Amino acid sequence: MPASLEYIGTSAFSFSQKLKKLTFSSSSKLELISHEAFANLSNLEKLTLPKSVKTLGSNLFRLTTSLKHVDVEEGNESFASVDGVLFSKDKTQLIYYPSQKNDESYKTPKETKELASYSFNKNSYLKKLELNEGLEKIGTFAFADAIKLEEISLPNSLETIERLAFYGNLELKELILPDNVKNFGKHVMNGLPKLKSLTIGNNINSLPSFFLSGVLDSLKEIHIKNKSTEFSVKKDTFAIPETVKFYVTSEHIKDVLKSNLSTSNDIIVEKVDNIKQETDVAKPKKNSNQGVVGWVKDKGLWYYLNESGSMATGWVKDKGLWYYLNESGSMATGWFTVSGKWYYTYNSGDLLVNTTTPDGYRVNANGEWVG
Template identity: 30%
Template sequence: MQKHWKQWAAVGCALPVFWLCPLHAAAEAQTNGEESSDSGISIDTSGDEKYDVFTYRPNADGGLTITSCDTSASSAEIPGEIEGKTVTAIGDAAFMSCSMLTSVTIPDSVTTIGESAFSSCSVLGNVTLPDGVLTLGDGAFESCTALQTVTLPDSLEKIPQAAFYQCEQLSSVQIPDSITEIGNEAFYSCTRLSVVTLPEHLTSIGEYAFQNCQLLTEAAIPASCTAIGNYAFDGCQALRAFSVAEGNTSFSAPDGVLYTADGETLIRYPEAREETGYVVADTCKTLADWSFIGSMTLEQLDLGNVTQIGEDCFYYCTALKEITIPEGVTELPGAVFGYCLALQKVELPSSMKALGDHCFYACTKLESITIPEGVSKLGDQCFYNCVALLDLTLPSTITEVGDQALGYYVSAENSQTERIGKLRVHNAGSNAVQKYLRHWKSGVYRGWIIAGVIILVAAGAVTAFVLVHRSRNRIRPASRQTAPAKGNAAKKRRKESKKS
């Protein structure tokens, strides 16, 4: 899954009118006797029987399914039997948005709880699932923001996708030994979750499973676990160390850092690891996407024999001061050093070919970087907000210079893009760089108005002085949001996956 989180902050300010269409759809569904929600689930309950605050209908196993509950109910005791028939299931979205519901009692006869069954029950505090529950639907307790405790039965084998997504008050979870799989986003943004015991028969942990669990301090991977999804422990700001049980053939955790078992890939560096320096294992060749993101105490880093660095690898490593990229690395993809606010010096290898989009975004103290011959690309906003980088020599091999790649910053006063004063760019003959500078001189650069540019050509080099009004060279710090997409994004993804 590719990262999308950087785009979402801006999207919310410019949503077109057609995003309001779901409101019309919901109103139409209610008119037709349907239960509808932003999860994409639409349940027609108009023909169902009523019992107390519930509606119900027969199901395929000969029992009954609870299909809805009065949204004004403050408590709900689901009956085990209605008119001589056993209640065996709670349907999709049956209790969704019951915003007054503080407690619910589920009978032992229930074996199935549907998708989004209790989603957005915002004051529901405690839940016990009976021993007979075999299936829990995606997003079953999503956005139950007051949920503090949940008891899971030994009969359950899987915690599904987004089961406890954004259950912000959930502080601890005892996962039964029967669980073999934890789905994508299962505990995403459970911001008070501090203790999780992973069962010894667990085989897989999904993408974003514990992302943004800000109080989680340790992660003990059992020997049986052979798969950990991307970004599973990202945003765990209190995580001090990983441990991996003896006998695990897929992972290892030397010195508390998570690697593949062969040591060739560093998967995740714990954000709260207290040491200010770290030496990557000699066996390591690859740093995974996001692997050091948010490590705010890390000042010095020896990358050893690494030859591949993943996207956004060091994003928001705000204490990192200098770094040498090893020979063999050919690309710095994505915002590898985005918001490394203390970074002053970078040494690139002769093997380097490309600097990706937002590569050094907001490295406000970066003063020195030598870009070697052989580099062909500077991505979009590659050096955007690098307000201290005032003298830069570019190689003749550059064939692509992205939008606002250098010479721009965002003003702290008005949040508008402005030009960096007295930036000097030296170039030994790259047509792409000269074209970039000619656009400066012409006063128009891909839609941005630019003035006061002087181009000097001397000794085969092009030097650009960008003269602009100097306002305070301060950058608004990034938020600590490293989530892929919040709010209803998980619901949207599940809806889209069903369509496909």
């Protein structure tokens, strides 16, 4: 491109399918690249933004499927590239993670507060994504058609998830929405054919229209952790199969769902004391003489170390909740027997008492199966 160029207009190169290479002079005067300037490209693999660029429009690389990395010329005062990922200079906004960047896992930098619209769209490789604590906003279509994405960790700092952020994620199996999300766009989750479980955090008081919709063939359960009498949903919040079961914390939440669901889904009220996140037990303390005391995780299994440093077996009570540790010391989950009696625990190990298990059986106040 000529060094005298100062402005690239909206959709300037969009759908330029023959475009394979684009270079800028080191003396470039380019200052502004407008919206979707490099959208819908299928052959451009590399791009280096000149140091003169001060402003980038929105959705710059929307639906582009060929880019492997985006670089920024040294000396640019507005933008930065970290390992081919485009950021604002201070890294508070992740602008674009290239669709052909071939890493299978990624963790966003600690400075990041926002994922821009279409930031991870069309990525063909990413399987595991960990979003940093401090992230507050996920933009429109942020993860759209990231077809290999299997696992994503959302931080407690997250407040906003915009429209169709999760769309066409063909391999995503579980999604846990943290407690402090306040703002949702429409169709925030749409077309997730392998999603099995959705958890909605404790402080999420309101869910909008078209919150969950599209192809959801594998969905089995939705856990709503909210305990507030202010919890509300719309008539069209959930467009889900009738086989999906809801697990809620109160009769009030159950009534809210029953009056708004268009399908006859089972709604099971869980005992609040038994609802526990895995991270609650993942905080072993230190004994100055013996080392770690408490819960430890090894090769995907949980163990409990006593003050002496030995592994506990049998029943263990921690923070008012009961857990059962097998003879090998590993924490039991699901159904298990002790002295001829059946018990059931969540995946977090918490013993269910005086309630109905996810597969429809009753357990009494001692956690014993009664029918």
